[in-house]
Amino acid sequence: MARTTGSDGEKTEAAIRDAALDLIARLGFEAMSMRQLASQVGVQPAALYRYFPTKEVLLYALMREHMENLIGSWGEARPAEGSIEEKPAGRLAAFVENHIRFHLARRNSTHVSNLELRSLSEERLKRILDLRSEYEGELRGILTDGRRDGVFRIDDVSLTAMAIIQMITGVIVWFRPELRLSEDEVAANYHTMTMRLVGAAM
Amino acid sequence: MARTTGSDGEKTEAAIRDAALDLIARLGFEAMSMRQLASQVGVQPAALYRYFPTKEVLLYALMREHMENLIGSWGEARPAEGSIEEKPAGRLAAFVENHIRFHLARRNSTHVSNLELRSLSEERLKRILDLRSEYEGELRGILTDGRRDGVFRIDDVSLTAMAIIQMITGVIVWFRPELRLSEDEVAANYHTMTMRLVGAAM
Numbered sequence: 001m002a003r004t005t006g007s008d009g010e011k012t013e014a015a016i017r018d019a020a021l022d023l024i025a026r027l028g029f030e031a032m033s034m035r036q037l038a039s040q041v042g043v044q045p046a047a048l049y050r051y052f053p054t055k056e057v058l059l060y061a062l063m064r065e066h067m068e069n070l071i072g073s074w075g076e077a078r079p080a081e082g083s084i085e086e087k088p089a090g091r092l093a094a095f096v097e098n099h100i101r102f103h104l105a106r107r108n109s110t111h112v113s114n115l116e117l118r119s120l121s122e123e124r125l126k127r128i129l130d131l132r133s134e135y136e137g138e139l140r141g142i143l144t145d146g147r148r149d150g151v152f153r154i155d156d157v158s159l160t161a162m163a164i165i166q167m168i169t170g171v172i173v174w175f176r177p178e179l180r181l182s183e184d185e186v187a188a189n190y191h192t193m194t195m196r197l198v199g200a201a202m
Numbered sequence: 203m204a205r206t207t208g209s210d211g212e213k214t215e216a217a218i219r220d221a222a223l224d225l226i227a228r229l230g231f232e233a234m235s236m237r238q239l240a241s242q243v244g245v246q247p248a249a250l251y252r253y254f255p256t257k258e259v260l261l262y263a264l265m266r267e268h269m270e271n272l273i274g275s276w277g278e279a280r281p282a283e284g285s286i287e288e289k290p291a292g293r294l295a296a297f298v299e300n301h302i303r304f305h306l307a308r309r310n311s312t313h314v315s316n317l318e319l320r321s322l323s324e325e326r327l328k329r330i331l332d333l334r335s336e337y338e339g340e341l342r343g344i345l346t347d348g349r350r351d352g353v354f355r356i357d358d359v360s361l362t363a364m365a366i367i368q369m370i371t372g373v374i375v376w377f378r379p380e381l382r383l384s385e386d387e388v389a390a391n392y393h394t395m396t397m398r399l400v401g402a403a404m
Binding site: 026027028029030031115118119153155156159160162163164165166167169170173174181186189190192193196197198199 | 229230231232233317320321355357358361362366367368369371372375376388391392394398400
């Protein structure tokens, strides 16, 4: 892999991130050693510490990148203002589809982000939770608008947002590309279930 | 705590299980040492190995107990045959309520069961997944019956079962007893959302 042998710092950092996501997803963060990671990337341990001075800094960088990419992907997927799709039902459809596709394309990163929060220091944990809250706020906004417009039936916006996020993130726990359903079919099914969950006519 | 100092073997084993769930939930399975666990329980490491010869045997015992208790709790909560509540809508309501209450009462055990599957050997993993499948089969049965009776609108029974399980298990990620909603209110809200998700009139 060209990425792992390039002398360019950015390539090395990307290779470290990729290898770390793979190792942490397989072994768990606590079980992975920096020595093991260096060997996987094909660099000296000292080189690793130039990019990530501690294991926790590395974990935080991985989780922050995951959340920033997720927020960025929604920024691009979000229907244009004033378009038909920008109405709450269209925005919810776009949100569910983008969320499922994003996570299915980044299984390792999703596992690490969901399973390893306990290894962050309090301050870094707070910053990751703030990013999550920012992202979930987008969904809460869609639900609030839909309820205001009378197109969604929702008793509790926060609870419903959490329920939807858990339901659609859960796809990566069981979805395997070789199974009977394609990614498109899964996304369509979850879209229908989400619309029913918010009491929209489907 | 009397449980941790009793000379009776069952009490010691229960104390080891409790302490292990607490430590694994906080530190992660790979990061916990048997020495640390022994010290937490207040016994010699050798005593631990009499009950659980390896760390993995201990993890498997914890996960198996969790799933067996969950299946057992549903066996008790399941509406009696021939009763009104035994119809699909009543059974689904009972399933959702039992699932949420069971998991909220066993946070550590739930975290361990959800986060540490990767540390099981292939054979033990298969046995845990078989228990999960048995439990999820109960939900699939309810959904199938409800669709047959025309009271649920469901496109894909397996997918819907996974979506519901992920949604209602997710409660423990964010629910804290000190928050604005009681356990009863949360269970009621999730019941409503589940009924909407399966297209039942609510």
